[in-house]
Structure formats: structure tokens, C-alpha cells
Amino acid sequence: MRVLGIESSCDETAVAIYEQGKGIIAESVASQIETHAKFGGVVPEVASREHLKVLPALTQQVLSNAGCDWSSVDGIAVTAGPGLMGALLVGVTYARSVGLVNNIPVLPVHHMEGHLFAPGLSDEGLPDFPFMSLLVSGGHTLLIRVDGLGQYKVIGQTIDDAAGECFDKAARVLGLPYPGGPEIAKLAKLGDASIFKLPRPMLNKPNFNFSFSGLKTAVMYAARGCEHFDAQAKADLAAATELAIADVLVKKAMRACKAEHVETLVIAGGVAANQTLRIMLDKVSKAQDVNVFVPDLAYCTDNAAMIAYVGALRFLQNDNITNDWDANPRWKLTDLT
Numbered sequence: 015m016r017v018l019g020i021e022s023s024c025d026e027t028a029v030a031i032y033e034q035g036k037g038i039i040a041e042s043v044a045s046q047i048e049t050h051a052k053f054g055g056v057v058p059e060v061a062s063r064e065h066l067k068v069l070p071a072l073t074q075q076v077l078s079n080a081g082c083d084w085s086s087v088d089g090i091a092v093t094a095g096p097g098l099m100g101a102l103l104v105g106v107t108y109a110r111s112v113g114l115v116n117n118i119p120v121l122p123v124h125h126m127e128g129h130l131f132a133p134g135l136s137d138e139g140l141p142d143f144p145f146m147s148l149l150v151s152g153g154h155t156l157l158i159r160v161d162g163l164g165q166y167k168v169i170g171q172t173i174d175d176a177a178g179e180c181f182d183k184a185a186r187v188l189g190l191p192y193p194g195g196p197e198i199a200k201l202a203k204l205g206d207a208s209i210f211k212l213p214r215p216m217l218n219k220p221n222f223n224f225s226f227s228g229l230k231t232a233v234m235y236a237a238r239g240c241e242h243f244d245a246q247a248k249a250d251l252a253a254a255t256e257l258a259i260a261d262v263l264v265k266k267a268m269r270a271c272k273a274e275h276v277e278t279l280v281i282a283g284g285v286a287a288n289q290t291l292r293i294m295l296d297k298v299s300k301a302q303d304v305n306v307f308v309p310d311l312a313y314c315t316d317n318a319a320m321i322a323y324v325g326a327l328r329f330l331q332n333d334n335i336t337n338d339w340d341a342n343p344r345w346k347l348t349d350l351t
């Protein structure tokens with residue numbers, strides 16, 4: 015079975031082809047980061063227009079790189095939610111059009127289910143079920159117990175800002191460009207995290223939820239209250255911010271694994287690229303006997319390989335593909351079965 019996956023839920027246009035038995039045979043990601051950087055964040059309408067501009071040519075390029083044409087594609091999997099409505103509609107409409115013209119079934123894939131199964135694209139393959147997934151991106155901060163395809167239990171989530179959003183907003187306070195996570199990480203290397211005392215929101219609450227909007231405000235007040243907010247002070251505040259975010263994520267994730275008696279933790283999403291987070295997780299997990307699994311960086315961030323892969327798993331499980339679905343920007347993971 016050969017499945018072509020399409021991802022356009024936010025600011026990456028991506029296409030990939032997954033072949034059963036071989037894995038990903040071709041893929042490409044066109045990032046819009048530079049286009050949005052001048053606005054300081056993702057502008058939904060600009061994102062939709064960019065997807066529309068690049069998606070058809072990107073698809074042809076990926077087909078050609080795989081040495082395929084439409085006649086050798088058995089199924090199309092497209093991200094149908096959650097995400098930006100206009101951006102999703104571009105991918106869904108394109109997928110449905112090429113599906114109709116070439117007589118290929120089209121299946122909607124949940125973007126977060128793609129992230130959950132991305133480890134399956136690594137050489138090691140998918141860890142044994144159950145595993146805990148910490149999904150940390152610009153839009154999500156979720157702790158999910160995965161017992162199988164369609165078997166998800168949300169253990170915890172953010173009640174306000176996502177972890178990546180906190181990195182991005184704190185970066186703005188520090189005068190750094192979008193996306194802020196990698197910029198803060200770079201600057202933090204030059205700083206001393208102990209100079210500024212930042213809060214660890216909700217760390218002492220007896221649940222697995224997160225809150226990052228107070229931390230962002232604390233960073234703002236720390237900057238304002240600093241007498242000489244020079245380059246060194248900025249680096250110190252960047253280091254303290256990074257440490258505060260990583261500390262909360264690591265401790266809550268470990269507690270969730272313990273509470274659910276789960277031995278494997280998978281991290282995914284753009285924030286999973288953070289080295290401080292990875293180093294802390296590595297240390298703590300060894301002490302607590304939890305295996306930490308980090309997918310390849312390219313499969314931590316948004317991509318179409320994970321969509322093609324989940325699409326293939328779902329096509330193989332489901333012989334009743336209907337057209338009775340639509341793009342859904344608020345599609346819930348727990349609606350899946």
C-alpha cells in the first residue's frame with residue numbers, strides 16, 4: 015500500500031509518500047517561517063495563501079522524487095484538523111480534488127494523531143503500547159497516554175498558553191525574533207539561569223495540567239524590574255525562562271508516567287527540539303527507570319510523513335472510506351476511535 019500524505023494545518027506545507035514495508039520513500043516540507051517572521055507570528059490568511067501557492071508543485075515534486083505518478087498511489091491522507099481553518103481547507107480541498115480526478119480514496123487524519131505516531135517512522139519503530147506522549151508545540155501542550163491506534167487518554171494539558179507559545183512570547187520580551195524557542199535556547203547558552211527566580215506554574219497542583227501564561231508575565235516583570243537590562247541580563251533571563259519551562263514539563267511528564275504505570279515517554283512537537291529539555295529528561299528518566307524516546311527532529315515538528323504513516327495505518331484498518339467528513343479546526347483527539 016502506498017499513501018500520499020498532505021499537511022497544511024499551520025505554517026508548513028508538506029507532502030510525503032509512505033510505502034508499506036519500505037517506509038517514507040519521498041517527502042518535502044516548505045516552511046513559511048520567513049514569511050511570518052516579519053509579523054512576529056503566524057498570520058492565518060497569509061498561511062492559507064502560501065499553502066495554495068506551493069502545494070500543487072510540491073506534490074508533483076514529491077511524486078516525481080518517489081518515481082511515482084497518481085496511478086501508483088493507493089490512498090491520500092490529509093490533515094483535516096485541528097489547525098487554522100483556512101490552512102486546513104487548502105489541504106483538504108486539494109486532496110479531495112486530486113482524489114476525485116484520479117479515483118483515489120481520501121482519508122482525513124488528525125494532526126495530533128500524526129504526532130503521536132511519528133516515532134513509528136524511526137529505525138527503532140513504534141515503542142510498545144502503552145506509552146506516554148508529551149506533545150509540546152506552539153499550539154499544544156498535552157500529556158497523552160497511548161494504548162493503541164485510536165486509544166488515547168488525555169492525562170494533562172495547558173489551561174492557557176502552550177509551552178512553545180511561552181517561548182515565543184518571552185522571546186518578544188527579550189527582543190528576539192519569531193520563532194522564539196530556538197532563539198531563547200541559543201541565548202540561554204550564554205546566561206546563568208540562577209540570576210532570575212521564575213515561577214514553576216502548577217507544579218505543586220495534584221494534576222497533570224500546565225499553565226504558561228503567568229510565566230510569560232513573570233518574564234515581562236523580571237525584564238522591567240531589571241536595572242541594567244543589558245546583553246548579559248537578557249542571556250540570564252533567557253536561561254531562566256528555558257529552565258522554568260523545561261523543569262515543569264519534565265517533572266509533570268515523569269509524574270504522569272509513574273501515575274499511569276507507563277515505562278516509555280515519547281516527546282514530540284517543536285519544543286522537543288530543546289536541548290536543555292532533552293538533557294533534563296535524560297537525567298531524570300534514568301533515575302526513574304523510564305525510557306525516553308525522541309523522534310528524529312524532522313519528525314518532531316510538523317511534517318507530512320507522520321500524516322502519510324497514520325493514513326496508511328488507518329487505511330489498513332478501515333475498508334469503509336467515506337466522503338462524510340470535513341476540515342475541522344477543533345477536532346478533538348478523544349473523538350477518534
Ligand code: KG4
Pocket residue numbers: 024150151152153154177178179181182193194195196199283284285286287288289314315316
Ligand atoms: O511543532 P511546531 O514546529 O509547530 C506547531 O506549533 O505546530 O512547534 C513550533 C514551536 C514554536 O513555538 C517554537 O518556538 C518552538 O516550537 N521551538 C522550540 C525550539 N525549536 C522550536 N522551543 C524551544 N527550543 C527549541 N529549540
Ligand code: ZN
Pocket residue numbers: 125129151283315316
Ligand atoms: Zn504540530
